[in-house]
Amino acid sequence: MMPVEVTLLLSAALIVTIIAALFSRSMSITVIMLFYASLVLGIIFTLYQGVLVGLLHIITFAGAMSVILLTAVLMTGESDLNIGNRSLAAVLSAVTILVVAASSYSLFSGAPTSTMPSPDSTMELLSFVWTYRPWDLLILIIIFAGAMISLVNLFSKKER
């Protein structure tokens, strides 16, 4: 079990990043803060034994959705996407580098990683979905394929 303080800290970080994303006037700050919020939520899922869920969440929202959102912002021209405050960008970059360095150190230096769940939980979840929820999986694949086909069709629509 994780200490309550860690949960409180992560929840506070999630709420602060979401508030900064929703109430900021600049669209670039919004996109950056939403990216950080997706990362924090993925970390929360991962810490509470939801490795697969956390990984999928980070891949989908911090990866794919951030890129699509950035593309939409660029295509609509709603913001000049100027970072503006260079010191803020420098602080964010430094924090990111520190987090990556610390996590790499704890992963590769042989330090105890007590929060690392066993790989059994991931396989257990996959086998549970495959065994007990196959129809949901099929519906999910149909929804995802339909969304992707619609997306491609919408973007490839010719001018009348």
Added chain:
Amino acid sequence: MSMLTDQTILTTTATVLIFLGLVVMFYSRNLLKTIISFQVIVFGANLALFSSGLGGASNLMANTLVLFSIIVGGSVEAIGLALIVLIHKEYGTLDPWKIRRLKH
């Protein structure tokens, strides 16, 4: 402090996220902000589903529902963003009130 459990904290956070998203969705004058607030609501729903499975012996069902919610939320958001790009091409603005006026 003894009343504070992980499940309570995560459920409260999920509620805050859902209401923040709803408020911004209702008062936003930009369709991009609307989609972003929809994403925040999806975050809150995922967190609520996930925290509902924390107390029990097995949280496989909660994890499965979160898994499906992530895919459906991502698909809906992608289509919404594509529609926003088309709307901007057609009307030249992302303000829903102006779009409604231009439609007639």
